[in-house]
Amino acid sequence: MTVNADTHAVAKATWRDLPAAQQPEYPDAEALRDVVAELQSYPPLVFAGECDQLRARMGAVARGEAFLLQGGDCAEAFDAVSADHIRAKLKTLLQMSAVLTYAASVPVVKVGRIAGQYSKPRSKGTETRDGVTLPTYRGDSVNGFDFTEAARVPDPERLKRMYHASSSTLNLVRAFTTGGYADLRQVHAWNQDFVKSSPSGQRYEALAREIDNALNFMKACGTDPAEFKAVEFYSSHEALLLDYEGALTRTDSRTGKLYDTSGHMVWIGERTRQLDHAHVEFAAQIANPIGIKLGPTTTAEEALTYIDRLDPDREPGRLTFIVRMGADKVRDKLPELVEKVTASGATVAWVTDPMHGNTFEAASGHKTRRFDDVLDEVKGFFEVHKELGTHPGGIHVELTGDDVTECVGGGDEIFVDDLHQRYETACDPRLNRSQSLDLAFLVAEMYRDQ
Template identity: 75%
Template sequence: MHAEHTVMSPDSWRRLPAAQQPDWPDPEALRAVVAELSDYPPLVFAGECDQLRSRLAQVTRGEAFVLQGGDCAETFREVTAEKVRDKIKTLLQMAAVLTYATSVPVVKIGRIAGQYSKPRSKPTEVRGGVELPVYRGDSVNGLEFTPESRRPDPERLKRMYHASAATLNLIRAFITGGYADLRQVHEWNRDFVASSPIGERYEDLAGAIDDALTFLAACGADPGEFHSAEFYSSHEALLLDYEAAFTRTDSRTALPYDVSAHMIWIGERTRRLDGAHVEFAARVRNPIGVKLGPGVSADEALALIDRLDPAREPGRLTFITRMGHDKVRDVLPGLVEKVTASGAQVVWLCDPMHGNTFEAPSGHKTRRFDDVLDEVRGFFEVHRALATHPGGIHIELTGEDVTECVGGGDHVAVSDLHQRYRTACDPRLNRYQSLDLAFQVAELYRERTTSVHQPGPRIASVA
C-alpha cells in the first residue's frame, strides 16, 4: 500500500517550480538555517499523524465530523498562555456543541503551532509611493512597513519553530491539566447562551446537553473522554525549505513524515499538479489537505487524488472547498459526484471564509457572517442531495473579542471594524461569532440526519 511513498526521495520537489516562496536575499544563510533546523527535535510524532489519519478515515465513513480552526496567520507576539488558551477554549466549546448535535466524535484540528506563512497575490506592496516586499507572515518578514522589517530573514524560521513548540506545549498542558473537561466546557457554553443577544435560540440544545450530562452523572458514568481530548495541529505547508527540514524517516515504518504538524495542506495558489508543493506532499505520510476554489474542475480533483492518494487510503486526503456562498451550490455538486463515483474516499470540509472576503469602505478586509453561514448551509444542502457526508468545517477564528467580520448574533457593524481589528492578514470570526456558527452548524447537521432518508432538494432550486 505504501510503495508510492518510497519510489522517489522526499526532496524530489526541488526539481519542480515552487510558487509563493520568498525571495531570500542570502541563499547561503537560508541553507545554514535549514541545516540547523534539520537537527531540531520533531514538533509532532509519526504515530500521532497515523492516529489522525485513522480518525479522518472515520470521517470518510460518516462516523465522525471535523472541526478545523484557528488564526489566518499566527504571529510571534501572540504566543502567550492567555491567547493560546482562548483559542483552545473556543474550539473546545464549539466541539462540545457539535459532538452532541452530530452524535459522532468531533476530530479537533487547530490552524495552530505553524500557521506563520501566508501566500500573497502580489510580491510587493506600495504605500505613499514606496514599494517594499509584501508581508508573507512572521516566518518570513515583519508586518511593519519598513525596509528592515520587510526584508525576508531566514532566522525567522527558527523563531517559527520555537513559537510552534511553545504553543504545542501550552496546548498539551491545558488539555492534560483539566481544561478540556466536558462539564467545564459545557458551563462555558451555558454562559455564552445566557449572555449572548441570541442565546435564547440555543437554550433547547444547551439544555439537552445539560440533561445528558446530568443523566450520565446519575448513572455513575465518568469515562476518561469526559476529562481530556485529542487535539491535532495543522498548517499550510507553504515554505518548502522549512517543511523539508522537518521531513524525517520514521523508525517504525521506514517512511517519511513531515513532523512540523500532524496535518498539512496545500493552498489554492500552490496546488499545481506539476508544482513542488503537490510533489512534496505526495512523498510524506501525513494526512494531506488541498484547498479547492470555484475554478477547480472535477478532472483536476481526480488528478490530485491520483497524485496524493494513489492507494485510495481512507483518511489520507481531505478536500477543503472554498467556493463562496454564491457559487457553492453550483460548483460543488459536480465535484462531489465525480469524486464519489471514482471510488476515492476523501474527507469533504467546508472553508466558508476565503471565498467570502470583501473590502469595506473603510479599507478593512472583512467577511459577512451571513455569507459564511450561507456557504456552510449550501455545503450541507449539496451533501444531503447527493447522500454524501459533509465531513466538517474549516474556519478562521480567534478567542478574542475582535471586530474583523461583520454580523453574527453579537452584531458587529461595518462601522465597528476599526475598533478591534487586529489580524495580521485575513479577518477572523471572534469568539461569539464562532460559537454562534457552531450552534447553527449543529442545527444544520441535525436537520440533515432527520431528513437523510428523504429525497434531497434539487441543487438548481436552492441556488
C-alpha cells in the same frame, strides 16, 4: 514512539527540483542553508504515531462517521504566543465542539489551525503605500508586519522562531487538553466570562446545562468514561514554506515512511496546488493526512488527478478536499466535483472553508467578510451533499477567541462602521468568539437535517 531524525530523507526529496510558488526571496542563500541545517537537527514537533491516529480519525470523517472542526488564526503571530491567547482559541474550539457533538449527535475531530500557521500566500509580491513600494508581508515566519524596508526583508532566522513558537504552543495545548481544562465537566467554566453579555453565550449555557444533566445521569448509572476527562486535539497548518517543511521531514523508525513532523496535518493552498509544482510533490512523499484547498476554478479532472497523486492507495483519511468556492458559486461548482470523485470510488473527506471565497474590502479599506455569506456557503455545501447523498465532512474556519470586530454580522451584530474598533488581524478577517458559536449552532442544525 521513536522517530529517527534521518536528515538524509531531505536529500531524497524530488520536490526540490520543481518550481515552487509563493516562496520568499531570501537575500542571503548561505544564511538560509545554515538555518535549514540547524532545523534538521531539531527534535520533531509531532510524532508519526499521532499523525497516524489523526489519519484514522479522518478516515471516520471520510466514511461519514464523524465531523471535522478545523479552526484558528488566519496567520499566527510571534507576539501572540501567550497562555491567554492560546487558551482563548482553544476554549472557542472546545465550545464549538461541545455544541456540534451534543446538538448534532456526531463525534467531532478537533484540529487547530495552530502551532505552525505563521506563513501566508499573497496575491501580490509587493505592497505600495504613499508611493513607496516594499515586499508584501508574508507572515511572521518570513518578514515583519511594519511597513519599513528593514522589516520587510525576508529573514531565514524567522524560521527558527517559528519552530520555537510552535513548540511552545503545542506544549501548552497538550497541557490544556490532557491536564483537566478540556474535561467536559468544565463545559460551564469555558463560558463564565461570556454568557452574560452574549446571546450566543446564553444559548450555549442552556446547552451546557443539558450536557451537565446527561453527565450526572451517566454518573448515577455508574458510568464515568475517561474520554470525558481529556480530548484529542491535533495541529495543522498550510505547508507553504518548503525549506521549513522539508527540514522537519523525518523518517519514521517503525515503517521507514517520511512524515512532516511540523504538524499532524498539513494542507496545500489554492495558490500552490499546481500539479507539476513542488508542493503537490512534497505532499505526495509524506505520510501525514493531507488537505488541499479547491477553489471555484477546480475541474473534476484535476480533483481526480490529486487523488491519484496524493492518495494512490485510496486510504480513507489520507486526503481531505477543503472547498472554498464562495457563497455565490458553491451550489454551481461543487456538485460535479463530488459526483465524479464519488463515482471514481475514492473516499475523501469533504470539508467547507466558507471564509476565503467571501472576502471583500469595506469602504474604510478593511478586508472583511459578511457572516451571512459565510453561513450561506456552509448551507450550500450541506445542500449539495444532501442532494447527492454524500457526507458533509466538516468546516474549516478562521477564528479567534477574542472579541474582535473583523467580520460583519452575527448575533452580536457587527456593522461595517464597527470594523475599526478591534480590527487586529495581520492578514484576513476572522470570526470572533460569538460569531464562531453562532456558526456552530447553525451547523449543528444543518447536520441534523441531513
